[in-house]
Amino acid sequence: MAVLSPAPPRAAAPRPHLRRRGTSWRTALVVLGLGAALLTVWQLWNGSRSEYYASIALSMSHSWPDFFFGALDPAGTVTLDKIPGSYWIPALFVKLFGFSTFAVVLPNALAAVAATLITAVTGRRLGGDATGWLAGAVVATTPILIAVSRSNQPESFFVLGLALTAWAAVRAMQRAQLRWLLLAGVFVAAAFQAYMLEAWAVWPALAAGYLCTRQSWRRRIGHVVCAGLTSAALSVLWIAIVWLIPAGSRPYLGSTLHDNPWEMVFGYNGLGRFGSATADSSVYNSFTPPFSGSPGVFRLFTAQLAGQIGWLIPAALLAVALLVILRSPAWQYALVGGWLITYLVMFSAVAGMHQFYTAALAVPMALSIGTAFGRARSLGVRWPQVLLLAVTAGTAIGIGIAYGGYSVPVATAQAVLALAAVALLVRTPSGRGRFATIGLISAGMLMAPAVWSAVAISHPSATNPVAGGVSDVSIGSGFTGPAFARAAGGAAAGSGRFGMPGGFAAGRFGAGGGQPAPAANGPRPAPNGGRFGGGITGGSDDAALLSYVRAHAGGAEYLVAVFGAQQAATLIVRSDGGSVLPIGGFSGDDPVPTPDAFTAMVGAGDVPYVLVSGRGGGFGGDPSTASTQILTWVQANCIQVTDANVNGLYACAAR
Missing domain, CATH: 3.40.1010 (Cobalt-precorrin-4 Transmethylase; domain 1)
Known part of the structure; x- marks a missing residue:
């Protein structure tokens, strides 16, 4: 008698609620991507560009040596003043589609959209759909990130590199695997090509988070050392190659005294950014852009920065504390908290900077707030969610009242939405990540900065892009000569005012905006540009x-x-x-x-x-x-x- 073999087990059909959850998440990603694209790409064809960085993309598109070195001019005489990683993609766009403002700016806008989506995916791994949505929404509505992504300044690709680093780092810590930590180190090296030493500031948090994983100390330390050395080696690869090429066979390295790539990266773009405390004029040039006030504990809450990035700092710090209180895995608050605090200290201490440097804070702030909110929601604890809503709404109103450039009515509307979200939280079961509820909560947290971001569409600036109602930013006194020339000179010729008060224009300056007129017996600008660059007279x-x-x-x-x-x-x-x-x-x-x-x-x-x-x-x-x-x-x-x-x-x- 034949023995019938048992039929193979049938795969269980996916349960309907799981299908709905996956569909909802994909829909959420589409909404986030379209929202970010609307803020960054819309009207970009009528946007503003820095002629300095535009000429670099154009020159780099002419030949592969110019592409590799980041040549300023098509003949390859001199390079820009940094590693050219942020310009490789724009140069390829120019080569493929021809030169235009749209071609040199669009890659930066797309990089910001990609950073939004990657941060959302990373947040979902940290705490589920709610965390992913909120983290992505924070990045998509960070005002200074939206403003800079609508220009050809070199920032968006750096933020994208940080988002990719976070994505790989979370996997590394969840799985306690070297290969993912190595990948995170590779992304740090990629970010280094865009913004150099600022990328390495992520490593203390990466190391602290990985050391909190559950495996032997020997393995943890060994993995961190291995990934760190790999990341460092890949970071300096461009520098080493350029250093080994004879000076006569390559362009001169811009903003260096000795035509040395190590000097350019670690001197001019490293120690030189911290002002007289570290500057050594006989060894390297220094550069401190005068757009963000003086260093100090409260620098990120001044008129120049409060509405650009500072609006979310209180909520982000609160979120890190909530992660500890809610007993999240130690590696989570070590990673996002260490990353956030390191960058806050760095931006508070650097001597001078553009506001858009702080766009790098978007990723750690988004992940800290999203993770804390998602953790509280998954545990069914409502008071942390209410507290985050209250702090974000209160900060928006406070900024609107303190600094007239930001809309008080919009911030007030956000507060009303926050109250509605609180009422909904009381009635909605906490464990269900319904996107209607999460959408209202997001509006209660992010409506004001979303509007501030949208305002950047009609206030383009290539030299010092900012968002909200503060397109004119006082640079403060005490900045003259080459430092101001480097900060102001990137305005497109003929663009007139470029985001500063007091009659600033390409090639001239007035006494307004906190900038004193030159002394009667002091140096004066030469006609048609002098110390401040720009074109001849344009047109x-x-x-x-x-x-x-x-x-x-x-x-x-x-x-x-x-x-x-x-x-x-x-x-x-x-x-x-x-x-x-x-x-x-x-x-x-x-x-x-x-x-x-x-x-x-x-x-x-x-x-x-x-x-x-x-x-x-x-x-x-x-x-x-x-x-x-x-x-x-x-x-x-x-x-x-x-x-x-x-x-x-x-x-x-x-x-």
């Missing part, structure tokens, strides 16, 4: 110059030489990638080219024309700088052109 003057030099330069390597990268950038963009020699690099005082190298280039017929009007960057007449010596030589040895309808143009070689 027809640039067109007349380019038309003339193109007609008379012949086959010279450079159409024209100018002083400072800001002016060169304007001409490079308006000539669609024409070769312009930026004497002095970004600051105007880089030793590139040297006087001897410049005279040799003139003798070889490579530089037929030099424009001395509209001297940009930090050029201010210091006789010890290469730029000043070159200017003196040009005025003594070249012939001023009188038939070009351009002031200050000199012919330095036979036509």
